[in-house]
Amino acid sequence: MIITGPPAPTAHPLLRLRLAPHSALPQRLDGVWWPHSYDLLAELPSLLAALPRAWGHIASVTVNSAAWVAAPGRMFVCNQVVRLRRAVAPHAPDTVVLLAPGHGRWDLLVVPPDTTAEEAGPLMTAAVGDRARGRQE
Template sequence: MNPPTGTGPPSGAADRAPTRPERTSPGPVRLALRPPTFPPGPVCGAWWPRTDDLMDELPALTDMFDAARGRVTRMASHRETWPAAPCDLPVAGHTVKAAWFASGFAAHTIRLFSYGVGRWDLLVVPPRTGAGRAERLMAAAADPALHLTASELMAAERRLHAEQEAVCEQRQREQWEDEGGAPRHRSAPLSPSRDRYSP
């Protein structure tokens, strides 16, 4: 039997599991940005991540900013926006330093800093948001005619959703009544009938 040549992996290397599973790209970045020709608003656009795992989601986002607007070196966000709050986030070729705030920073916001270039505040659309609501939020955040903060955008969408739910419920109720589910007008109370148990 030939002795080992030393070119393969060390003994037992295949048995050792990595500390974190290798990441796969979650898909194209769902990002909407305000036109750069307009004055900046409270947010410069919106980002709709697919999951709430920032370590998986941030690399694709920073790749876009690195290529178009300069390398992202730092980020800041509200602590409640993400379930985990690591201080260092590895992305392609470097590490992004993170700062987390419990107050004084709008929820559903992420702030990206590019070295020597500037900063960008993005509305973070919650990952499990329905497509219709997410598209409205992203369009509003990228609309140069609107000057709403992330919190105001989310509040406006909640109001719209509540109004739509109320209209839908009213239509369902009317349809149910039209199909005989309930009388439209309250009928007169029935007079008590005399039967063999009446005095």
């Protein structure tokens, strides 16, 4: 198991995340995340720290095994154990699935890290709609 502390403030100054507006109806995507790299050990702590408290403790993260750099089966993030699962999902290769027992499941579209800002902005807006809340670079 890898233990990580809070994200380093100089590592990646801006978390590139947009969340879909809250809705009582099921939605295909709950947000869009544009990580700076495919290194889960570097990217995941910042993402999890920025999620709404209402989402609860994220206990499991599933990523596409083909896209992400190899990572251990679990890691300690901000004083919590998070299981890392890898899946090959041909129907949804660019998503991250977050599970919080007793709270629910959230699916985030992943914009590839090497995407330019000019390309990423419209992708993120289109994926979650114009009323998205969150932070974007």
